[in-house]
Amino acid sequence: MRDVLYFFGQLLFLPHVLLFIFSKEREVIAKDIYAKKNFNPSLVHQIYSLSKELLTNKYFRTLFYFRTNGIVSKILRFFYPRNSSFIIDVNTKIGGGLQLAHPYATILNAEKIGENVYVNHLVTVGEKNGKRPIIEDGVKLYANSIVIGGITVGKNAIIGAGAVVVKDVPENAVMVGNPAKMTSS
Structure with missing residues (x-):
């Protein structure tokens, strides 16, 4: 049941996934995603891991917005806030x-x-x-x-x-x- 909830929660972060795919910082963001676990070069796995981190970790979300700083990032912050502390x-x-x-x-x-x-x-x-x-x-x-x-x-x-x-x-x-x-x- 928990995995099903994660899946639907991760769908909310599809705009973030697109931002990641087209970001010039994609390689650096991937290093951030896998800082605590083994790196997986598969783009599909990276997208899954990214959306899960964004859903469950506001600190990572803050770092993601820092990496993708731009107008789209600023708009997404309004709907999916970063950690203010x-x-x-x-x-x-x-x-x-x-x-x-x-x-x-x-x-x-x-x-x-x-x-x-x-x-x-x-x-x-x-x-x-x-x-x-x-x-x-x-x-x-x-x-x-x-x-x-x-x-x-x-x-x-x-x-x-x-x-x-x-x-x-x-x-x-x-x-x-x-x-x-x-x-x-």
């Missing part, structure tokens, strides 16, 4: 495979966010004195972490829960505390 600045460049773990009250305002980045809830990535951070590939931002200013967070770094990062972070580092310090392994 998850904010992505329009000038932020985000690589594919963004993993969103219920990013409630999260703000992403970076110069650039790389591929396969993990974002938890209550995360703030923001500017300080007009400068915005660069988050490289594979970074994990855990709950209530803050990254601000014109800094770079290196590849595969982990920003622990509650960490406040205001200085550059090297690759593969684990940062904890306020102010954030690198832990020794």
Whole structure:
């Protein structure tokens, strides 16, 4: 019975599917869809997975509208709203495979966010004195972490829960505390 309800619910997102099919960001959106599961190159499977994510996940819907920013996207937002507590600045460049773990009250305002980045809830990535951070590939931002200013967070770094990062972070580092310090392994 649940699958039948999902099927009819997914039909409501046919305009989104068309937007996906004709989007120049289709490849990046597909990486977002499969950020937490194995990639399936079949367009039919991608469409099914996309419509299911859009139906069940307002955070993913917010990311989808960010990726397909345009007049059609703005019209669809009126009928199928995004999550108002998850904010992505329009000038932020985000690589594919963004993993969103219920990013409630999260703000992403970076110069650039790389591929396969993990974002938890209550995360703030923001500017300080007009400068915005660069988050490289594979970074994990855990709950209530803050990254601000014109800094770079290196590849595969982990920003622990509650960490406040205001200085550059090297690759593969684990940062904890306020102010954030690198832990020794």
